[in-house]
Amino acid sequence: MSIGQFIQGWRVSRNQSIQSLSDAAGISHIFLEQIEADQADPTTGTIEALASVLRIPPSWLFDSPRSFECLFAESDGMEEPQASQIDPVTERILAGSRTDRSLYVLLTTLMQAGDPRFLRAAEMSLRSLVKQSRETPVPWQQRPSGHFEPPSD
Numbered sequence: 001m002s003i004g005q006f007i008q009g010w011r012v013s014r015n016q017s018i019q020s021l022s023d024a025a026g027i028s029h030i031f032l033e034q035i036e037a038d039q040a041d042p043t044t045g046t047i048e049a050l051a052s053v054l055r056i057p058p059s060w061l062f063d064s065p066r067s068f069e070c071l072f073a074e075s076d077g078m079e080e081p082q083a084s085q086i087d088p089v090t091e092r093i094l095a096g097s098r099t100d101r102s103l104y105v106l107l108t109t110l111m112q113a114g115d116p117r118f119l120r121a122a123e124m125s126l127r128s129l130v131k132q133s134r135e136t137p138v139p140w141q142q143r144p145s146g147h148f149e150p151p152s153d
Contacts, residue, residue: 002038003035003041003042003047003061003062004035004036004037004038005036005038006061006062006063006064007032007035007036007042007050007061008036009064009065009066010050010054010056010060010061010065011036011054013065014054014055016053016054018032018033018036021050021053021054024053025046025049025050025052025053026049027046027049027050031046047061107122110122
């Protein structure tokens, strides 16, 4: 699918008309129609404006709204999208969200709020966690003498 079809899918999923979305994003409705029909390519600024109005991160406009439904719906009886229908990065996010949906909902809420201070704080915290996850623990035999390790049982 093209970005135009994804934008149209998000617009329809949010029950917005072409006119209301284009007005709120500050673009002409003719240009939005051309984007959705793949007759025009949106600029980065246009993508950011549309995402802001739709209250989603801009990167989500490059995938179908159905790919993200399971993040916000109750897991009981929810049909999950097939892996072949979504990109590999989104598939990893969705796979992780099945373990702990609250983390992904919290991150999405921060992204939707768009406050640079919150986003920067979240980014720094996540970078620290990634760094910690990449550090390999020192085997017990190679630790300096006097180093206390609590029992693992």
